[in-house]
Amino acid sequence: MQSRARPKNEQPLRPDAQRNRERILDVALSELTRCPEAPLSAIAKKAGVGQGTFYRNFPNREALVLEVYRHEMEQVAESASRLLETRAPDRALREWMDDLGRFAMAKAGLADAIRKAISAPGKPAKPGHPPVASAAEPLLRAAEEAGSIRPGVGAEDFLLAIAGLWQIDPQGDWQPRAARLLDLVMDGLRAGAPDP
Numbered sequence: 001m002q003s004r005a006r007p008k009n010e011q012p013l014r015p016d017a018q019r020n021r022e023r024i025l026d027v028a029l030s031e032l033t034r035c036p037e038a039p040l041s042a043i044a045k046k047a048g049v050g051q052g053t054f055y056r057n058f059p060n061r062e063a064l065v066l067e068v069y070r071h072e073m074e075q076v077a078e079s080a081s082r083l084l085e086t087r088a089p090d091r092a093l094r095e096w097m098d099d100l101g102r103f104a105m106a107k108a109g110l111a112d113a114i115r116k117a118i119s120a121p122g123k124p125a126k127p128g129h130p131p132v133a134s135a136a137e138p139l140l141r142a143a144e145e146a147g148s149i150r151p152g153v154g155a156e157d158f159l160l161a162i163a164g165l166w167q168i169d170p171q172g173d174w175q176p177r178a179a180r181l182l183d184l185v186m187d188g189l190r191a192g193a194p195d196p
Contacts, residue, residue, distance in 0.1 A: 021057050023047040028068045036113035062117040076103040077131035080139050090148035093139045094186050101178040104165035150192035161185050
């Protein structure tokens with residue numbers, strides 16, 4: 001798992017502190033997806049960290065929920081460049097779409113927790129999708145240059161085309177439905193592609 005970049009004015013975390021933070025985020029994703037009201041003390045305990053460590057990283061529920069969401073979005077965005085380094089452009093794009101599908105299901109599972117976090121006093125802003133849109137662009141350009149998708153598809157159009165992901169019930173058998181939807185989108189992207 002990739003560690004998150006810290007703002008320039010913050011000191012980098014020690015390796016053990018970074019591992020603690022990552023464990024908290026992993027446990028929080030699982031617990032908050034199951035129950036938006038999961039006690040923070042239970043999340044800390046399952047992550048194997050003390051209350052002090054937990055609250056040093058996440059001073060309140062809202063900070064934790066929004067960081068889990070941002071962290072998951074960042075993981076999806078970072079996977080795009082790794083896939084482009086190791087796969088043919090069209091394969092990288094399709095595999096990244098699967099990563100995006102998993103992110104969509106995690107976001108759907110967190111939806112109640114996110115709604116509560118952004119409606120809390122002080123109303124922190126809900127993170128947007130810029131990292132995901134920024135990650136889609138090089139994948140689309142590489143696949144277009146390889147001649148494996150139709151020319152002229154931008155990140156905005158791509159995100160609109162896959163918006164159906166967010167309509168799939170994450171509590172149901174979402175994986176086959178997501179795969180079918182993403183295969184349809186990929187078939188649409190390939191339609192009109194020049195012969196390689």
